[in-house]
Amino acid sequence: MIGAGAAGFCSALAAHELGVEVFVLERDSIPRGSTALSAGLIPAAGTRFQTAMGISDNPALFAADLKRKAHDQADPALVDLVAQQAGLTVEWLADGYGLPFSIVHDFDYPGHSARRMHGLPSRSGVELIDRLRQAADQRGIPLVVNATVSALYADAEHAVRGVEITRRDGTRDSLGCDALILACNGYGGAPDLVARHIPEMRHGLYFGHPGNLGDAVLWGGELGAKLKHLSGYQGHGSVAHPHGILISWAVIMEGGFQVNKNGERFSDETLGYSEQAAIVLAQPDGIAFDVFDERIAAIARQFADFRQAEASGAVIEAPTPALLAARLNVPQPELAQSFAEIEEARRTGAPDRFGRSFIGAAPLAPPFEAVKVTGALFHTQGGLAVDRAARVLDTNGKPLPNIFAAGGAAAGVSGPRANGYLSGNGLLTATVLGRVAGQTAAALVKQRTLASG
Numbered sequence: 249m250i251g252a253g254a255a256g257f258c259s260a261l262a263a264h265e266l267g268v269e270v271f272v273l274e275r276d277s278i279p280r281g282s283t284a285l286s287a288g289l290i291p292a293a294g295t296r297f298q299t300a301m302g303i304s305d306n307p308a309l310f311a312a313d314l315k316r317k318a319h320d321q322a323d324p325a326l327v328d329l330v331a332q333q334a335g336l337t338v339e340w341l342a343d344g345y346g347l348p349f350s351i352v353h354d355f356d357y358p359g360h361s362a363r364r365m366h367g368l369p370s371r372s373g374v375e376l377i378d379r380l381r382q383a384a385d386q387r388g389i390p391l392v393v394n395a396t397v398s399a400l401y402a403d404a405e406h407a408v409r410g411v412e413i414t415r416r417d418g419t420r421d422s423l424g425c426d427a428l429i430l431a432c433n434g435y436g437g438a439p440d441l442v443a444r445h446i447p448e449m450r451h452g453l454y455f456g457h458p459g460n461l462g463d464a465v466l467w468g469g470e471l472g473a474k475l476k477h478l479s480g481y482q483g484h485g486s487v488a489h490p491h492g493i494l495i496s497w498a499v500i501m502e503g504g505f506q507v508n509k510n511g512e513r514f515s516d517e518t519l520g521y522s523e524q525a526a527i528v529l530a531q532p533d534g535i536a537f538d539v540f541d542e543r544i545a546a547i548a549r550q551f552a553d554f555r556q557a558e559a560s561g562a563v564i565e566a567p568t569p570a571l572l573a574a575r576l577n578v579p580q581p582e583l584a585q586s587f588a589e590i591e592e593a594r595r596t597g598a599p600d601r602f603g604r605s606f607i608g609a610a611p612l613a614p615p616f617e618a619v620k621v622t623g624a625l626f627h628t629q630g631g632l633a634v635d636r637a638a639r640v641l642d643t644n645g646k647p648l649p650n651i652f653a654a655g656g657a658a659a660g661v662s663g664p665r666a667n668g669y670l671s672g673n674g675l676l677t678a679t680v681l682g683r684v685a686g687q688t689a690a691a692l693v694k695q696r697t698l699a700s701g
């Protein structure tokens with residue numbers, strides 16, 4: 249497999265379980281990928297972790313949430329697959345490889361009708377990728393680092409027979425293969441591809457892994473693969489600026505709000521953090537402030553990123569809205585008006601002027617807190633069209649002979665726009681499709697080995 253992120257390691261572990269020889273090829277010296285930049289949260293329905301917390305959920309409910317968020321533009325067969333298999337995949341990682349998942353149980357993610365985000369103790373993707381790498385190490389799966397795959401060797405039927413690897417010093421090697429899994433994420437790190445396919449983010453910060461340069465879609469295009477939903481992406485409207493640290497959307501979902509530099513609110517923030525990226529970037533200077541309070545900060549502190557933001561001085565505190573306005577350098581009357589507006593919505597239960605409901609939210613109480621944020625592109629959601637077996641499809645919908653894709657290399661389940669991204673869709677397709685790709689590729693290799701005697 250190409251790429252040592254969540255998708256690459258899940259596919260490697262699954263293929264290795266079936267007894268085939270596996271190599272993971274990775275451009276970097278230490279596997280990190282966008283997986284390490286994430287909070288490491290995987291949505292899954294009907295797991296024993298949910299049952300233990302008394303959370304009622306099931307794959308059908310999860311599939312309905314995915315379809316609704318993607319405005320029915322995602323492939324329904326793929327949605328059903330990932331919704332059905334996410335629970336199995338999380339339990340497979342927990343039981344087979346010792347990943348100690350627990351549920352994020354103290355706030356709701358937008359669009360999820362049950363609490364189903366599964367994370368590791370630090371709530372960080374570094375822990376996820378490190379644990380996956382250790383699991384692969386322990387099973388003796390070879391990881392070849394500093395190995396950029398620079399070309400694929402394919403025959404006339406578009407079956408891949410091997411890959412070219414370019415080393416740091418420019419030397420090149422070749423490696424043969426019976427099947428190839430593309431787990432090298434999308435094209436968020438390729439400004440020309442972003443400008444072409446996602447023009448609204450061409451001037452936005454790219455907050456994903458810089459090594460994700462679109463190789464999967466470029467190779468796939470050459471091999472006649474169908475490329476799908478290339479305008480789809482995961483954005484985020486809450487990256488601390490200029491610190492460059494993700495601020496969990498918990499600060500909003502628990503009753504916080506965003507204002508622009510004029511102290512004014514500008515949206516219903518609860519629709520989703522992904523679409524909020526472009527909305528924040530459209531504000532003066534592309535800047536907003538997350539405004540919340542100490543109770544909410546205590547919830548956000550479960551995330552390593554938030555703790556780091558506090559340590560870096562990104563979180564500003566004040567005892568009154570007026571002092572907060574002064575510390576943020578935003579106009580005091582407008583910020584006071586924004587506080588009054590959401591308090592009114594909370595008290596009356598009527599939606600605010602953007603349609604956001606504050607029913608059930610606790611009133612914001614001193615000390616108040618705020619973080620200056622901007623919008624960013626996290627990763628692309630379009631990519632190679634795959635079927636339920638993670639086989640890459642050609643433009644006629646027929647599987648290519650031996651190429652599979654998972655994670656950001658494959659077209660995801662978010663449809664063609666940022667507002668189709670349901671929280672967790674990234675690691676959902678990285679882990680579930682990764683495992684499926686590993687299983688299917690291994691089955692193909694074994695079948696061919698048997699056939700050749």
Ligand SMILES: Cc1cc2nc3c(=O)[nH]c(=O)nc-3n(C[C@H](O)[C@H](O)[C@H](O)COP(=O)(O)OP(=O)(O)OC[C@H]3O[C@@H](n4cnc5c(N)ncnc54)[C@H](O)[C@@H]3O)c2cc1C
Nearest residue numbers: 251253254255275281282283286397432655656672674675
């Ligand atoms: C800040 C941030 C927060 C996020 N939070 C979440 C979250 O909480 N939950 C969630 O579901 N999703 C989240 N995401 C999205 C999620 O991180 C990605 O969708 C997921 O990690 C993709 O996994 P992957 O294995 O496909 O790619 P990656 O983890 O990016 O791995 C791809 C690997 O391929 C390597 N590679 C690329 N090209 C080549 C090549 N030619 N040769 C060799 N190697 C190559 C790269 O170096 C990289 O290591 C977040 C993303 C970001 C940026």
